[in-house]
Amino acid sequence: MRPYAVTGGRTHPVSGRFDLISLIQTTQLPPDQRHGLSPEHLGILELCRNLMSVAEVSAHLDLPLGAVRVLLGDLLVRRLVEVWDPAPPVITHDDRTLEEVLNGLRAL
């Protein structure tokens, strides 16, 4: 299938910027909010019951990033997903974060 068929030819999301490592999680909204969604939208909602980056959504659904961003934009507008964009360096490069990363790596 042509990748942008799943977005109806749209190449830009209606909402959100969706960095490669923006984290996505499906919200707990009732199922009636899902009316009219495509199988690909539903696939994302299923996948993102666990916290997942935009890059991972793209990899697991085998869709290019551009198409994934459009689909995520649709879901964000309906508040079906929550999005956390990458934190600024003051947080990611904070000594506590770095130490947590170090400990996590050592524990692997």
Next chain:
Amino acid sequence: MGSERSDQAGRRVPTAVKILIAGGFGVGKTTLVGSVSETRALTTEEDLSERGIGVDDTSGVGDKTTTTVVMDFGRITISDDLALYLFGTPGQNRFAFLWDELALGALGAVVLADTRRLADCFPSLDYFETRGTPFVVAVNCFDGARRYTTEQVRRALDLDPGTPVLLCDVRDRESSKRVLITLIEHVRTSSVAAVADAALPATAGR
């Protein structure tokens, strides 16, 4: 310095951080990502033709040119709300702008080197040095490749004395782990140094 990964309600905010894995073609970037990540290396595809960037596609086939760049990456879950991503950087020079996007906010980079083709990692070194991204050089010791000491490699690459150089085997999980740990330790040291530098009054010469 008071920065907390939590929102106003005191909820911990999920945070993702990334490390770049750079180096020449075939040096073992994807192997490193796969050996230390939770799953095999994943791939994602960025469609450059949709981004309004003048990518010179010389294929000239069809009326609409499509250029895609494939990126390998992997994930290491540090905790419930902290995920570390490793991104292999696509090698081609013409994807330089994509490097900018990848490097933005990255904790640091691993530059993989192969002593049989040392020059292949020069563009990566130049890039991270210019950008001020902390990096370590990891020499992937391929079977049968002539071994050099880290000091010989450091000299050959004309590296800053503070830049860590280590030998590794990217197929080995422990070895790849050690590369990443060395990088994060280096990042911590560099940020302490950067804070100290910023605290000093501006002086001539640096």
